[in-house]
Amino acid sequence: MAKVTERQRQFGAALREVMRLEAVAAGETGRAESLALGTVVWRDPQFRSDSQYSDALVKLKAIGVPDEALWERIPGVTPDEIARWKSMRDDQASAVLGGNVAALYGTKPHEGDQGEDEPANELPDAA
Numbered sequence: 001m002a003k004v005t006e007r008q009r010q011f012g013a014a015l016r017e018v019m020r021l022e023a024v025a026a027g028e029t030g031r032a033e034s035l036a037l038g039t040v041v042w043r044d045p046q047f048r049s050d051s052q053y054s055d056a057l058v059k060l061k062a063i064g065v066p067d068e069a070l071w072e073r074i075p076g077v078t079p080d081e082i083a084r085w086k087s088m089r090d091d092q093a094s095a096v097l098g099g100n101v102a103a104l105y106g107t108k109p110h111e112g113d114q115g116e117d118e119p120a121n122e123l124p125d126a127a
Contacts, residue, residue: 001045001046004045005045008040008042008045011040012039012040012042013040015040016035016036016038016039016040019035020032020035020036023035043075044075048075053073053074053075056073057070057073057074060073067089068082068086071085
């Protein structure tokens, strides 16, 4: 594992430079500048089960690591998914702050409403 991690560090800088040169050749100077400052993010070379990742994320959350940083550590999660999760979280927070708790949990059932699928329990008249 140590050899793989070391090679990831070495190849990361070279890969970033290749991508920067490709952007320069394509005439995309803005992207080239961004790539020069960027970092190559490698997948974790060690196999871990979902429960091991979950346990680690819960422990990191307990010490105050922000949600976004935790989401980045989940294997297979894309930046687009993280952006969608941020948007969903912000929408939920806006709903609560705006007083629309029903947006999170659904509307409160009316008293005596037993739903459309369940027939009302009617007791026969005792005469």
